[in-house]
Amino acid sequence: MTSASARAGAELRPNFLSRYLQAHVREVVFTLGRFYRNLSGALLTCFVIGITLALPAGLHCLVRNVDALGYSWETTLQASLFLKDSTTPEQGRELAHRIKGRPGVADTAYLSREQSLEEFKALSGLGQALDLLDSNPLPAVITVTPIKGIERTALDALVVALGQQPEVEVAKLDRRWLERLYGALALVERLVLVIAGVLSLAVIVIVGNTIRLDIEAKRAEIEVMKLIGATDAFIRRPFLYTGLWYGLVGGAIAWLLVQGMVLALNGPASSLAGLYGSAFRLQGLPLDATAVMFGAGVLLGWLGAWWTVSRRLQEIEPR
Amino acid sequence: MPDIIHFHRVSHRYEGSGDVLSDVTFTLAKGEMAFLTGPSGAGKSTLLKLVALLERPSRGQIVVNGQNLAGVRRGQIPAFRQQIGVVFQNFNLLYDRSVFDNVALPLVIRGIGHDDIGRRVRAALDAVGLLGKEKVSPITLSGGEQQRVGIARAIVAKPQLLLADEPTGNLDPEMAREVMQLFQRFNEVGVSVLVATHAVGLIKKLPYRVIHLERGQLTTRQSPELMEKTVDFG
């Protein structure tokens, strides 16, 4: 014993910030060490969390891929401008030429009423039957090809503007099925959100339950801590970090699962795309979604631990 | 003289029990060492629990180190307990960490700097004669050694008051004597010490006041010989 009597205020306490840092670094090392020593049990929990996170993340990944696919088709769409019957072929050609000069337009082609009829005869197979008609029912058409990679909104604006030309009866972008696809995707994306919300609760419960068992196992330790004057915040900290590691490693496992799914689907998907002459390839989980998934894992793990520890810590008192 | 512990007409009953302590009034002066004796069930542990705020008294007033315990709210309890070192019969060590880490715990919860912790833990282990054992797990130590680890942990943060509840209860006479000598040495450097014990034979030759409890009532005797008589009668 050196000098219990000389205790008065001479304690060398580092300033608040370095105390805070030291406490947290210590806790990080300590909880990681414990995680490692109980690796198989901890990984089991992480795996359950991983699967739980992977489900909405994987669905989201698929939605983003289908969305990208739809968009890649959209830019190959053409707009059709049906001209008024009063427009002469010269005016029509002149208009096609003018439109080609507009921003966002790659190419235009003019089809006179006669050409339309010929084409229709050839394509429909009705052939001679159409000769029975007194007059040509088909309008002249200008097909407009937008530039590649045009924004969806810019394309919409272009079609509206073209429809307002005096010579144009009606302008159409045939993408009704694409709109149905987008509608369906929006629905699925909403569904992903709902699933993610429900499964977030599941992650909180999983982590909470694991931490609850952890707390039960450390009951005696917590009592000793309280007895020697440890604050609740101090006792809570290792459990919060443990929850955080569960979430983080669970996020990593979810990421591996999703990337594995993409890898597994990529072969069949690109050969399917090949059949349609497309170079489409499945993309992995985008960076922003990856960040959200990891963030969610960490946050939910921490929340689950916090929720459990806060309730349990009150009940454990030294006797 | 300022008191480290002051009980004024303190009574305590647990839920569903009768009075375990009734109308207890006593003081322990700063720097004093005293023994708390009495037959099993007399209320010795209860008295120590009241001092450490493990229980709140049913009646009466307790002042510890100038602080009226009635005014200590739940959130202030940790800071209050940090002023006190406690030692138990069953050691209460954490067996998943080394001797060093056990002793360091009170310093860690106070946010003491890393280098300071090493220095002070080694000083405390040196004081209890366990300097060579800092890296081992407490599970590998004998009962006496484990109790000395517990004592090192209780004094490492230099508390003003040391409470011990039957610290020698699980030790053989030789080890028990060594442990009592440790308490004496801490007292000599200024720590106030209150030890609850059954080991009457061990303390009767020691020159300290004996606070004797009998069915929750207090009889303070200065002379250990007298006390031995009451024990014989009891």
Ligand SMILES: Nc1ncnc2c1ncn2[C@@H]1O[C@H](COP(=O)(O)OP(=O)(O)OP(=O)(O)O)[C@@H](O)[C@H]1O
């Ligand atoms: N938590 C509790 N709830 C109810 N009664 C209790 C509780 N703790 C102790 N008691 C009772 O209070 C009385 C005093 O107990 P206490 O532990 O203070 O005695 P003690 O003097 O320390 O005895 P020992 O020498 O056996 O340790 C006993 O009759 C005991 O049964």
Ligand SMILES: [Mg+2]
């Ligand atoms: Mg007792």
